Amino acid sequence: MTTPTAAPATAAEALTGLARIRPAGWLATPMPTDPATLLARARQALAADHPGIDGRLTVISARYTAAVFTVHRPDGADPLVLKLHADAAAYAGESLAYALLNGTAPIARLHAEGDNSRSLLLEYLPEPADWTSPKTPALLAGHVAAVHTASLRLPGEAAQAMNGFTTAALLDAPAPAWITGPAAYREVLAAHLDAYSPHLVPLGHLDLKPEHLRRRPGGDVVLLDVESVRPDVTGLIDLITLPAVLRQAGHELAPARVLDLYLEATTAQGARWTTDSLKTALRAYAAATALESLHGLDR
Incomplete structure (x- = not known):
């Protein structure tokens, strides 16, 4: 080296x-910082937009614009990552990025999108x-x-x-x-x-x-x-x-x-x-x- x-x-x-x-504070409705509120929002997103996906949730990260969770499924299936966006434009941008990159670049796999909850279900990659x-x-x-x-x-x-x-x-x-x-x-x-x-x-x-x-x-x-x-x-x-x-x-x-x-x-x-x-x-x-x-x- x-x-x-x-x-x-x-x-x-x-x-x-x-x-x-964008200046600091640009987002009118940022992601909540309280862990209980975050978990409740994640459970609501799964129920509303991702039927059949359930399990224990843990918070990976919580930022101003987005929160990320691991979904530990009880049926032995591989865990998934749930990502929630606070901003509709940011969600649309990430959805577009996956549409452009899935199959054309080496990125994590997208399993599902939820427009109502502005959520993405992604491949879990802990290693x-x-x-x-x-x-x-x-x-x-x-x-x-x-x-x-x-x-x-x-x-x-x-x-x-x-x-x-x-x-x-x-x-x-x-x-x-x-x-x-x-x-x-x-x-x-x-x-x-x-x-x-x-x-x-x-x-x-x-x-x-x-x-x-x-x-x-x-x-x-x-x-x-x-x-x-x-x-x-x-x-x-x-x-x-x-x-x-x-x-x-x-x-x-x-x-x-x-x-x-x-x-x-x-x-x-x-x-x-x-x-x-x-x-x-x-x-x-x-x-x-x-x-x-x-x-x-x-x-």
């Missing part, structure tokens, strides 16, 4: 300065990936690249439904409100057009953490939690966080090596990035989003 130059301590710090989409393996950084880069290119593998009907979010369509549309540099944002999209095709939906913004890389009992490794993935953010945001995530997991790779891993992984998925074009795109992304540092990835 090589030592990184000025690598941030956490993935959150890696994105210092990034234009924020972490083996971060002691020297092959894990390349595996993570490959999984991230698979998400970024998932739209190129969509069946015809799904691809048609995403026509409004392709690189070509976004180039012709106004820049999103969260972008601070519209001209630089168009440079980012133009770089993606050159690296992929007009039909790419530039998915990005995975919530990358070491604990979100999980292993199935059979050995397959998948990404957990695609809640924050969005079309229009692009995968560059995830590339920028990769050095920090790897460092947290004990792999202190130099930024140049992380860039190489991402280049190799995206090339395997059909991309035409070069080292220079990817660095140019990263600089444009920083200018478009008010990002303060690329942590050596552009050098």
